[in-house]
Amino acid sequence: MIYKGKAHKVGEHVDTDAIIPARFLVTADPEKLGENCMAGLEPDWVSRVNKGDILVAGRNFGCGSSREHAPLAILGAGMPVVVGHSFARIFYRNAFNMGLPLMEVGDAMDAINDGDEIEIDTATGRIRDLTNGAEIVCPPLPESMSKILESGGLVGYVKQRLEEK
Amino acid sequence: MPRTLAQKILQRHTDEPVEDGAIVQCRVSMVLANDITGPLAIKSFRGMGAERVFDRDRIALVMDHFTPQKDIDSANQVLISRRFAEEQQITHYYEGGNCGVEHTLLPELGLVNPGDLVIGADSHTCTYGGIGAFATGMGSTDIAAAMALGETWLKVPSTIRVEYAGEMSRWMRAKDLMLLLIGRIGVDGALYKALEFGGPVIAALGVEGRLTMANMAIEAGAKVGLFPVDAVTLSWCAERGHTVAPDIRDGLAADPDAKYDQVLHMDVTGLEPVVACPHLPSNVMPVSEVKDVPIQQVVIGSCTNGRISDMRDAAEILRGRKVDKKVRCIVLPSTPEVWKACLAEGLMEVFMDAGCIVGPCTCGPCLGGHMGILGNGEAAVTTTNRNFKGRMGTLDSQLYLASPIVAAASAVAGKVAGPREIGL
Structure with missing residues (x-):
């Protein structure tokens, strides 16, 4: 998949309470969750996002709770992929399970500036900053994650397995 | 080969060779969700086309987060779990007067035990490491998959061993021990890894203090925080009438020469809360x-x-x-x-x-x-x-x-x- 959109940068250790505060966890609807995406970071943060924009995150993104509502809120806000320095482990699993690909790039993320136009090819792992010309190559996805993404997320993956049984 | 505690416990639940970094398919002892994460898990369970849970005795649904129901939305959210529990005849459904905070409740009731592999749709599922269970938080859809299949995949974590020694001052508690560690290694200091606790201070620490420490393993980014199954654990289980699997009746600990990413020494002498x-x-x-x-x-x-x-x-x-x-x-x-x-x-x-x-x-x-x-x-x-x-x-x-x-x-x-x- 190729994604192209405006980069929205957030800092280090952005936790799941920042991504979607617990008081909004009374629904599982991605659109509704998306309306409050990053409300724990800054009120109305999400108003800057246009559909197709890309989240660029600092170290340990998604730390904290196991709420799957966090990747759902990001997807619901219209951001289809996240580039990050590193990700907390429960968030990492959840994102792929929900069909939200994550690109773990370490310090290379510094090359991307807030507001830049970026292009991502998840198949090759190539990330290009179209505004400043920087290019980042992300290590390939673990096989287990690729399998899940190929099935359209974990729901599809398990469905296949249950049908085989 | 000498083994860490994480490797030993995981091996009890899979037939595949357990080595650091390997991805292994494991059988689960108990699967947990709460009032917030349950409805999403149920939605995914349906989406998977699953009809029955793999074992109605190995699923716990605890309505603890917004209990007593704080508003209309949270009350309606609980209904989803309650109806699912009735439909699937889930044995361990908690709401109302029998309900407590999940990670205190489950060990207390003996629903998780030493040597178990537990996954829960709650990040503090790692609490059960306090009694030597490999327990870790996951999202609702991973939990749904485990509810359907009775299995989950896990990447075997490498381990950071933490040894506590010295004299605890009068007002120091387990919480202080854990906060000191998190302060030292940072909130991602054990990212993707297992923490394994040991040393004389840990040997003398009661089960409740161990549960407190294991609970916060996630606050250092860890997958699990593991304590050995020792005399303290075994007598706690015996007092409460909980069963311990025959193969660990005499305890379970890491081998002395196990290979660690890092061994940290914490001296608590002279420290204050x-x-x-x-x-x-x-x-x-x-x-x-x-x-x-x-x-x-x-x-x-x-x-x-x-x-x-x-x-x-x-x-x-x-x-x-x-x-x-x-x-x-x-x-x-x-x-x-x-x-x-x-x-x-x-x-x-x-x-x-x-x-x-x-x-x-x-x-x-x-x-x-x-x-x-x-x-x-x-x-x-x-x-x-x-x-x-x-x-x-x-x-x-x-x-x-x-x-x-x-x-x-x-x-x-x-x-x-x-x-x-x-x-x-």
């Missing part, structure tokens, strides 16, 4: 160094510190003293059993005489759900596990994480304070 200051659990400093921070709320409870030993600690400080008039001190014993024990031991009287608010068994304020929310500019000392910005209320509120000893002393002092500051 600590607090984690806003807005990260790693922002740790001795309580005496936090000067003149007035507070408006104290919370004593949660899956971290809502057990009977925590209630006894709080009562020891509060007995014969008064909570400062400007502070609301909220005490939430985390299960009905703990609540009744407080009553039987006269602790409820101590709390009420001191001017505390004693509430039901709920996660409530820990995640800013209900029953103790912070307003603009308010600060709290809390025995919970996360002090992220806005976690308990408004974005400009401030949270200090501490043990029940420090929380109770702060309630009396009206500011962030340890026992010494109130003359103890």
